[in-house]
Amino acid sequence: GAGVSQTPSNKVTEKGKYVELRCDPISGHTALYWYRQSLGQGPEFLIYFQGTGAADDSGLPNDRFFAVRPEGSVSTLKIQRTERGDSAVYLCASSSRSPGELFFGEGSRLTVL
Amino acid sequence: QKEVEQNSGPLSVPEGAIASLNCTYSDRVSQSFFWYRQYSGKSPELIMSIYSNGDKEDGRFTAQLNKASQYVSLLIRDSQPSDSATYLCAVGGNNAGNMLTFGGGTRLMVKP
Numbered sequence: 001g002a003g004v005s006q007t008p009s010n011k012v013t014e015k016g017k018y019v020e021l022r023c024d025p026i027s028g029h030t031a032l033y034w035y036r037q038s039l040g041q042g043p044e045f046l047i048y049f050q051g052t053g054a055a056d057d058s059g060l061p062n063d064r065f066f067a068v069r070p071e072g073s074v075s076t077l078k079i080q081r082t083e084r085g086d087s088a089v090y091l092c093a094s095s096s097r098s099p100g101e102l103f104f105g106e107g108s109r110l111t112v113l
Numbered sequence: 114q115k116e117v118e119q120n121s122g123p124l125s126v127p128e129g130a131i132a133s134l135n136c137t138y139s140d141r142v143s144q145s146f147f148w149y150r151q152y153s154g155k156s157p158e159l160i161m162s163i164y165s166n167g168d169k170e171d172g173r174f175t176a177q178l179n180k181a182s183q184y185v186s187l188l189i190r191d192s193q194p195s196d197s198a199t200y201l202c203a204v205g206g207n208n209a210g211n212m213l214t215f216g217g218g219t220r221l222m223v224k225p
Binding site: 033035040041042043044045048056059091098099100101102103104105106107 | 117121145147155156157158159162201203205211212213214215216217218
């Protein structure tokens with residue numbers, strides 16, 4: 001596709017469950033980012049991949065959050081033992097030109113009941 | 114802790130007027146500065162980037178950067194109702210990945 005694709009667009013789960021969110025970046029973009037956005041706030045950085053490796057995971061809030069990008073393209077954000085505070089829109093972005101010039105997907109809205 | 118501050122608004126301007134959006138940042142070593150526009154229920158989209166002190170113009174948009182004052186602004190000339198959105202200021206460092214720190218955004222309303 002032409003843009004960054006994220007699935008699912010909406011996910012409702014129960015507290016304590018495991019969730020996976022998928023991101024398919026723009027073809028050829030080597031840099032991939034995950035951000036989280038809560039209502040009324042700006043996006044908050046979670047993790048950055050350059051190729052297959054996580055170049056910076058300093059934004060992951062705790063060890064319940066983990067992300068992979070095994071072949072340097074699609075990435076999966078994994079959240080274990082979900083908590084109500086994890087409810088947010090999870091945004092994926094990719095970039096190939098100047099760092100910081102990000103192309104965002106439409107996001108995955110996670111609701112933890 | 115890097116911080117990027119914006120007035121949440123809403124900033125209301127009449128159609129055809131100039132909208133002025135402001136942003137301050139705390140990290141003096143910041144190297145790159147961006148404005149993203151986010152329509153309600155949509156994802157952010159990049160509208161301007163600026164790296165050097167001064168002004169940068171692109172159509173109806175002008176970004177202004179003053180590193181000494183740690184201040185960046187966005188001017189929108191001839192504002193249109195379609196400009197109504199939340200404008201996010203984002204600041205990057207000098208690291209290779211250039212992870213961005215976003216402000217909370219300013220909601221702009223352009224009234225016909």
